[in-house]
Amino acid sequence: MPVSTMDRTSGAPLDLAADLLALLHDTATxxxxxxxxxxxxxxxxxxxxxxxxxxxxxxxxxxxxHLAEALDLPLTTVIASVHEPSDFSGLPVVGDDPAAQGIPMAPPDWAVRLVRAGKGLLFLDELSTAPPAVQAALLRLVLERRVGALRLPPGVRIVAAANPRSSAADGWELSAPLANRFVHLQWTYDHEVVVRGLGGTWPQAALPRLDPGLLHDAVAFSRRAVCTLLAARPGLVHQLPKNEARRGGAWPSPRSWEMTLRLIAFATAACTSREVLSMLVRGTVGDGPGLELLASLDRMDLPDPEALLADPAAAVLPERGDLRQTVLDGVVEAVRRRPEQSRWDAAWALLVQALETGAPDLVVVPATTLAALRRDGWQVPAAIEDLAGVVSLSQRANRAAVGAGTSR
Incomplete structure (x- = not known):
């Protein structure tokens, strides 16, 4: 019986397949x-x-x-939904004398491997398909890094992944205690990244570079940012959502505010973009409290009204309209608290600068309020003439709008 070509080259097709697979896996960043x-x-x-x-x-x-490879961390993947609670809380092991030594909780093999390596990326996949009993067992692992009697080393980082319940296989809502231990990031795909990645080049993952000269200031800034907001808004300290689905996401608690404080410090020391900081803050305390914190951060960076009044010629006003409006209102309020001719004149100079460098409508209300603060004997500065037309035009527009509404 003749021997086929495949028989004569026994194993070669699989070897070639392995070579082809290796080439497909050979990508760059x-x-x-x-x-x-x-x-x-x-x-x-x-x-x-x-x-x-x-x-x-x-x-x-x-x-x-890609992240584990870029950070040179061994990746350990644990599918949460296919494990029992004892796989995370530990299996009881009876020793020689349980009455004297107790019954220790033995950790699973993956935890032992992480401890031996001293570092690693623990990936808890399919978290939303883990039943409530398994989620409860994960609480100590995620917060305290303990598995049974074993404590994971500081070099281990924990990242989990989950599908929304609507697209999860036999999915569950995440329990509130477990959800409140995570920074929640909405993961989406970028068309350009996918196309370029399939072509062999993916984005490079790298830890942020922290500026050693900013560490102390970053901590002070983050503490001031969080404490300033919570002092003014005590109701934001702890808000457990009433909706079960929202409890499985980001919401504010003392724990998540502490996480937020840490993220602000790291973002400040790394000079991270506003977009990244927004994603992290909202993913830790939720959209509402997160946006309030971001607005509070903006106000912390605003110039002091007293400094602007002391030297209006050197003043630099914010570019963003809402922030510029806040600064101008603060200047007028400072004059109201301590009305003096020189301060009144300086405020007008600032309003003229705002008129020349930004949207005219932003100066209408501050100019009207500032004009009402004039005291007897104060000379009217020439700068008012530059603003009079804007204020008059705005008032006529308002009267026209009111008239149009009345005629309907």
């Missing part, structure tokens, strides 16, 4: 702006557990593989 990847690496750098939310198949697992 490049520095490329990627907001969600930057947010992930900053949270990992801050040693906070991160939970990636996204639809199936959009690359959450692949992103973690």
């Amino acid at each position: 490049e520095p490329r702006p990627d907001t969600q990847l930057e947010a992930l690496t900053l949270a990992v750098s801050a040693d906070l557990p991160v939970l990636l939310w996204g639809e199936p198949g959009i690359g959450k697992t692949a992103a973690l593989s």
Whole structure:
């Protein structure tokens, strides 16, 4: 019986297949702006557990593989839904004398491997398909890094991934205690990144570079930012959502505010973009409290009204309209608290600068209020003439709008 070519080259087809697979897996990376990847690496750098939310198949697992490789961390993947609670809380092991020594809780093999390595990236996949009993067992692992009687070393970072319940296989809502231990990041795909990645080049994952000269200031700034907001808004300290689905996401508590404080410090020391900081803050305390904190951060960076009144010629007003409006209102309020001719004149000079460098409508209300603060004997500065036309035009427009509404 003749011997076929395949028989004569026994094993060669599989060897060639392995070569082809190796070529397909041989990809490169490049520095490329990627907001969600930057947010992930900053949270990992801050040693906070991160939970990636996204639809199936959009690359959450692949992103973690790239991250582990870039950070030179061994990747340990644990599918939460296929484990028992004892796999995370530890298996009881009876020793020689349980009455004297007790019954220790033995950790699973993956935890032992992480301890031996001294570092690693622990990837808890399919978290939203883990039943409540398993989620309860994960609480201590995520917060205290303990598995049974074993404590994971400081070099281990924890990242989890989950699909929304609507697209999860037999999914569960995440329990509130477990959800409140994570920084929640919404993971989406970028068309350009996917196309370029399939072509062989993916974005490069790298930990943020912290400026050693900013460390102390970053801590002071983050503490002041969080404490200033919570002092003014005590109701934001702890808000457990009433809706079960929202409890499985980001919401404010003393724990999540502490995480937020840490993220602000790291973002400040790394000079992170506003977009990345917004993603992290909202992913820790929720959209509402997060946006309030971001607005508070903006106000912290605003110039002091007294400094502007002392030297209006050197003043630099914010570019953003809402922030410029806040500064101008603060200047007028400062004059109202301590009305003096020189301060009144300086405020007019600032309003003229705002008129020349920004939207005219922003000066209408401050100019009208400032004019009402004039005292007897104060000379009217020439700067008022530059503003009179804007205020008059605005008032006529308002009267016209009121008239139009009345005629309907």
